[in-house]
Amino acid sequence: MSAVPATTDRTAARLRQAARNPVVIASLIAIALVVVGQLVSPGFGSYNQIISMLRIASFLGIIAIGQTIVILSGGDGIDLSVGKVATLGAIIGARVMDGTDANLAGGILIPLVVGAAIGLVNGLGIVYLRIPPFVMTLGMLGVVQGIILAYTGGTAAGRAAPFLTELVNTRWLLGAPGVLFLWVLLIVVVTLVLRRTRPGWNLYAVGSNRTAARLSGIRVNATVIGAYVASGVCAVLAGLALLGYTESVFLNLADDYTLPSIAAVVIGGTLIAGGVGGYLGSAIGAVVLSVLQSLLTTLNMPESHRTIVNGVILLALLALYGRQRKLRS
Amino acid sequence: MSLLTMTGVSKRYGGVRALDGASFELEAGEVHGLLGPNGSGKSTLNKVLAGTVNPDAATIVLDGRPVEIRGPRDAAARGIAAVYQQLSLVDSMTVGQNLVLGVEPSRAGFVSNRASAAEIDAVLERMRRGLGPGVTAGTEVSGLSPGQQQLVEIAKAVLRKPRILILDEATASLHRDQVNLVFEIVRELTAAGTCVVFTSHRLEEVRTICDRATILRTGRTVATVTVAETTESELVRVMVGDVAQPERRTATPSTDEVVLRVRNLSAPGVHGIDLDVHRGEILGLGGLQGQGQSELLLALFGATATPSGEIDVNGRRVTNSSVVRATGNGFALVPGDRGSQGLFMQRSIQENLSIVSLRRRLLAALGISMRKERTVAEDAVQRLRIKIGGLDDPVTTLSGGNAQKIVIAKWLLNEPAVVLLDDPTKGVDISAKAEIYSIIRELSSAGVAVILNSSDDVELAELCDRVVVLYEGRVRTHLVGDEITSENLVSAALLIGEGDQGTVEEQPAAADGGAR
Numbered sequence: 001m002s003a004v005p006a007t008t009d010r011t012a013a014r015l016r017q018a019a020r021n022p023v024v025i026a027s028l029i030a031i032a033l034v035v036v037g038q039l040v041s042p043g044f045g046s047y048n049q050i051i052s053m054l055r056i057a058s059f060l061g062i063i064a065i066g067q068t069i070v071i072l073s074g075g076d077g078i079d080l081s082v083g084k085v086a087t088l089g090a091i092i093g094a095r096v097m098d099g100t101d102a103n104l105a106g107g108i109l110i111p112l113v114v115g116a117a118i119g120l121v122n123g124l125g126i127v128y129l130r131i132p133p134f135v136m137t138l139g140m141l142g143v144v145q146g147i148i149l150a151y152t153g154g155t156a157a158g159r160a161a162p163f164l165t166e167l168v169n170t171r172w173l174l175g176a177p178g179v180l181f182l183w184v185l186l187i188v189v190v191t192l193v194l195r196r197t198r199p200g201w202n203l204y205a206v207g208s209n210r211t212a213a214r215l216s217g218i219r220v221n222a223t224v225i226g227a228y229v230a231s232g233v234c235a236v237l238a239g240l241a242l243l244g245y246t247e248s249v250f251l252n253l254a255d256d257y258t259l260p261s262i263a264a265v266v267i268g269g270t271l272i273a274g275g276v277g278g279y280l281g282s283a284i285g286a287v288v289l290s291v292l293q294s295l296l297t298t299l300n301m302p303e304s305h306r307t308i309v310n311g312v313i314l315l316a317l318l319a320l321y322g323r324q325r326k327l328r329s
Numbered sequence: 330m331s332l333l334t335m336t337g338v339s340k341r342y343g344g345v346r347a348l349d350g351a352s353f354e355l356e357a358g359e360v361h362g363l364l365g366p367n368g369s370g371k372s373t374l375n376k377v378l379a380g381t382v383n384p385d386a387a388t389i390v391l392d393g394r395p396v397e398i399r400g401p402r403d404a405a406a407r408g409i410a411a412v413y414q415q416l417s418l419v420d421s422m423t424v425g426q427n428l429v430l431g432v433e434p435s436r437a438g439f440v441s442n443r444a445s446a447a448e449i450d451a452v453l454e455r456m457r458r459g460l461g462p463g464v465t466a467g468t469e470v471s472g473l474s475p476g477q478q479q480l481v482e483i484a485k486a487v488l489r490k491p492r493i494l495i496l497d498e499a500t501a502s503l504h505r506d507q508v509n510l511v512f513e514i515v516r517e518l519t520a521a522g523t524c525v526v527f528t529s530h531r532l533e534e535v536r537t538i539c540d541r542a543t544i545l546r547t548g549r550t551v552a553t554v555t556v557a558e559t560t561e562s563e564l565v566r567v568m569v570g571d572v573a574q575p576e577r578r579t580a581t582p583s584t585d586e587v588v589l590r591v592r593n594l595s596a597p598g599v600h601g602i603d604l605d606v607h608r609g610e611i612l613g614l615g616g617l618q619g620q621g622q623s624e625l626l627l628a629l630f631g632a633t634a635t636p637s638g639e640i641d642v643n644g645r646r647v648t649n650s651s652v653v654r655a656t657g658n659g660f661a662l663v664p665g666d667r668g669s670q671g672l673f674m675q676r677s678i679q680e681n682l683s684i685v686s687l688r689r690r691l692l693a694a695l696g697i698s699m700r701k702e703r704t705v706a707e708d709a710v711q712r713l714r715i716k717i718g719g720l721d722d723p724v725t726t727l728s729g730g731n732a733q734k735i736v737i738a739k740w741l742l743n744e745p746a747v748v749l750l751d752d753p754t755k756g757v758d759i760s761a762k763a764e765i766y767s768i769i770r771e772l773s774s775a776g777v778a779v780i781l782n783s784s785d786d787v788e789l790a791e792l793c794d795r796v797v798v799l800y801e802g803r804v805r806t807h808l809v810g811d812e813i814t815s816e817n818l819v820s821a822a823l824l825i826g827e828g829d830q831g832t833v834e835e836q837p838a839a840a841d842g843g844a845r
């Protein structure tokens with residue numbers, strides 16, 4: 001019984017752990033979806049097609065950065081305003097840029113500041129007025145909608161700067177557009193910030209146990225507020241990328257990204273209760289959702305069925321993760 | 330015939346063998362001690378018996394018949410009830426709701442074995458002496474101290490009228506008089522034929538209550554002894570081999586130099602506290618638990634709302650208006666409940682150790698050097714002899730005592746000037762306790778002001794140069810030097826309770842510190 005050498009013990013344990021790692025599972029699912037797509041519709045798995053699916057995934061992926069951070073911060077953290085904030089960011093950006101590169105800097109900075117401000121208000125309301133994040137950010141969604149209507153008067157004007165369009169739509173290195181490289185850079189940076197900086201470690205601590213975090217001398221309130229500010233900023237960043245993609249804006253440009261952003265985080269294995277998880281998983285979650293979306297479109301599935309399939313897959317994954325967490329003890 | 334035997338119990342977590350063929354055997358009507366150092370597998374064995382851990386292998390014979398315990402319900406159906414090391418009450422529910430939580434109505438569907446309201450009141454009344462007058466079935470659990478919660482947990486198990494009652498360090502956060510109450514209840518149960526499995530790191534308790542004891546070491550049963558026929562040092566030797574017994578405090582050459590001076594400190598639960606901690610001195614907080622000791626430490630640490638009063642460290646006035654500021658001023662607090670206040674359970678041991686002192690090792694907020702963090706954490710693990718699998722494992726994988734050591738270690742890494750300890754050796758085994766005692770003494774002789782609250786009188790007597798006894802949030806009595814004995818501590822705490830003060834000197838702490 002005790003004859004098993006400790007090293008094989010360890011390797012086996014590590015293998016088993018890898019097989020249960022949500023990031024690994026999500027990656028396998030993404031690959032499986034591509035394979036299935038290639039089988040039912042040859043060409044689905046071609047290089048160009050994959051690049052184009054990744055490009056679409058990048059918008060969701062960038063929104064999911066903020067969502068990941070907010071969910072990690074715990075205390076039932078969630079940001080339901082991200083879709084609308086992204087839309088607002090694109091609308092302001094389009095107006096300021098007005099189709100010329102000369103206004104590019106302002107067209108990026110001004111929306112980012114607005115996004116940060118919205119996140120700040122979310123954070124302040126949640127921390128100091130003790131409004132539950134769900135309610136606060138849902139309320140904010142309404143407020144931002146109002147701001148959009150007031151700001152545009154019902155019709156969006158302006159256009160993306162050519163540079164932005166090029167960043168998103170023109171193939172650059174290895175046949176991939178610049179926005180993909182930007183996303184990869186963001187994945188690396190966000191992961192490093194979470195894993196190798198004090199604010200990152202504080203975020204995990206706060207998400208895992210707020211009382212203990214406070215008693216460890218961590219600025220809990222500042223950390224939580226910071227998380228919502230980050231979410232606002234990331235949402236705007238995604239909105240701007242989307243603006244580059246569509247060149248002109250619609251009043252509901254990114255509205256539908258809110259729920260998928262939460263789904264991406266969950267698929268990526270971040271604990272909805274906070275304190276455990278990371279961004280790489282969410283990024284892969286975003287890829288899974290985007291590939292799934294194109295697959296269902298390829299299959300000519302009607303919208304209603306697509307929504308159902310989406311939902312079922314999400315529930316199945318959640319059940320799988322939940323079971324494993326139980327198995328572990 | 331014995332009531333229950335367990336043999337060949339093995340359980341592995343990844344590469345860690347929590348149990349490696351352990352065995353033990355229980356008789357009806359006995360109190361059976363389950364002893365061993367931190368991480369030796371006591372809790373795991375208890376959990377196997379209570380059905381909350383699935384063993385890799387085990388043979389269990391109950392009433393002469395081999396059985397399999399498939400889960401907590403299965404265990405409950407066989408008359409096994411357990412009180413675990415970690416508090417497990419639901420905070421947002423009342424005491425009464427918690428007491429019936431998880432008790433299934435019987436199969437027939439008509440007769441419920443849920444405790445009736447009358448039974449609940451009776452058991453709370455039985456516990457009255459330990460719970461204090463205010464606690465009823467309608468009291469919300471979140472307002473109770475760890476000690477009170479522990480008593481409610483015990484009440485919950487007792488309500489199920491078990492044949493085998495497991496108490497896994499259920500007395501660790503209890504004060505002596507509460508422990509005595511639990512012992513009375515245990516004796517009533519055993520007189521009626523119940524078998525009690527009792528785990529504690531306080532040998533004195535084991536010697537008082539246990540008939541026999543089984544000793545575990547690294548997941549194996551090393552001996553079963555009859556307690557009355559075994560001396561204390563023999564017990565210790567079987568448990569941990571030869572260790573230096575924690576010696577009693579040697580009179581430290583205390584100076585007139587005041588390291589920590591507190592005047593007129595008031596906060597929720599404490600009123601007008603004056604304290605002086607001299608260089609090289611350890612100040613104890615005594616009295617019945619729940620008389621403001623924890624609140625005093627929290628107030629000093631800036632963790633309670635609006636404390637008022639003056640705090641000076643080495644002659645410098647400090648304002649601890651928040652924990653962040655207190656930490657910046659060199660304060661450290663090892664809080665009373667490690668699970669809810671001290672640890673980030675799902676996070677790694679590494680992060681838990683690093684989190685407080687991280688800023689000291691960074692230039693900007695950026696760029697944590699994992700190599701540096703590892704070295705620091707490994708040193709701490711070695712220094713406190715913490716038994717861990719790996720630094721990246723989550724804290725949930727640690728045994729109770731080892732988890733407690735993590736909380737102490739994370740603060741030591743911050744090199745504090747004032748250390749506030751709220752029951753720091755709760756659940757820590759004797760050799761580690763000796764280790765922690767020597768660390769506390771080292772700190773104090775290095776000029777760190779140490780204030781220690783302890784539910785264990787022996788600990789206060791062993792460590793402290795001076796003890797202030799609290800009652801209803803006020804300092805009522807000082808015990809100095811040789812006056813600090815278990816007997817004096819108990820009588821000081823109780824005399825005050827009866828309103829019979831004035832028997833012991835009642836002067837401000839400042840007056841006697843240097844006079845010895």
Ligand SMILES: Nc1ncnc2c1ncn2[C@@H]1O[C@H](COP(=O)(O)OP(=O)(O)OP(=O)(O)O)[C@@H](O)[C@H]1O
Nearest residue numbers: 342347367368369370371372373726727728729730
């Ligand atoms: N869920 C778990 N995952 C991984 N390892 C675990 C887990 N639970 C316990 N262990 C390990 O098993 C060993 C035995 O733990 P156990 O809790 O039974 O010790 P114990 O004798 O109760 O110690 P203590 O006196 O400190 O409470 C320890 O080394 C511990 O780290």
Ligand SMILES: [Mg+2]
Nearest residue numbers: 372414728729
């Ligand atoms: Mg234990």
